[in-house]
Every structure is written in structure tokens, then in C-alpha cells.
Amino acid sequence: MSFLNVNSDNGQISAVKSFDFESLKTFHFRVVATDSGTPSLSSNVTVDVFILDQNDNAPVILYPHSSNGSAEGVEEIPRNVNAGHLVSK
Numbered sequence: 001m002s003f004l005n006v007n008s009d010n011g012q013i014s015a016v017k018s019f020d021f022e023s024l025k026t027f028h029f030r031v032v033a034t035d036s037g038t039p040s041l042s043s044n045v046t047v048d049v050f051i052l053d054q055n056d057n058a059p060v061i062l063y064p065h066s067s068n069g070s071a072e073g074v075e076e077i078p079r080n081v082n083a084g085h086l087v088s089k
Helices: none
Strands: 004-006 013-015 026-034 042-050
Touching: none
Parallel strands: none
Antiparallel strands: 004 013, 026 042
16 A cells, blocks of 8 residues: 655655554655666665644534533634633533
């Protein structure tokens, strides 16, 4: 299975598909570059890839429960609050 594409003209590495942090956190691969000169020169490098986690699950309100299954009450949250701001207890 191919995860990456390496452009042979400029060496740019691109992801072929999205990575899932829960199933793959890191991997490495080796890149070898060779020229067409005489004598031919080459070099190689190992590239380590670290996958960063992203919240890919929609938020779910667990409490309070209502008779129809939806959350009761509405909390107004200002648009300019910083990440980590407490919105409910």
C-alpha cells in the first residue's frame, strides 16, 4: 500500500491519502537520489514521518438527558472565547 509520492524532479513528498492517527502514529522510509553523470553519484536519507492527532469525532452532549433524547437548555458561547474556555459544568 502506497502512502506517499516522491516527485523525482524536485524531491517533493506528498501524501497520497489521509492518515489515521489511531491506526498509524509514525513510520519511516528511505529516499535514494542518483544522478546520470559519469561516474554516477548518489545519496540517501531516511525520512521519519510523525502523524499528528486531530479531533475527527463530532462532540456529543452526555448530560443532562431529556425525554426526547436531546440536551436540555442552551448555552450561549461568545465567538471570541479562547480555546479551553469552560462552557458548562
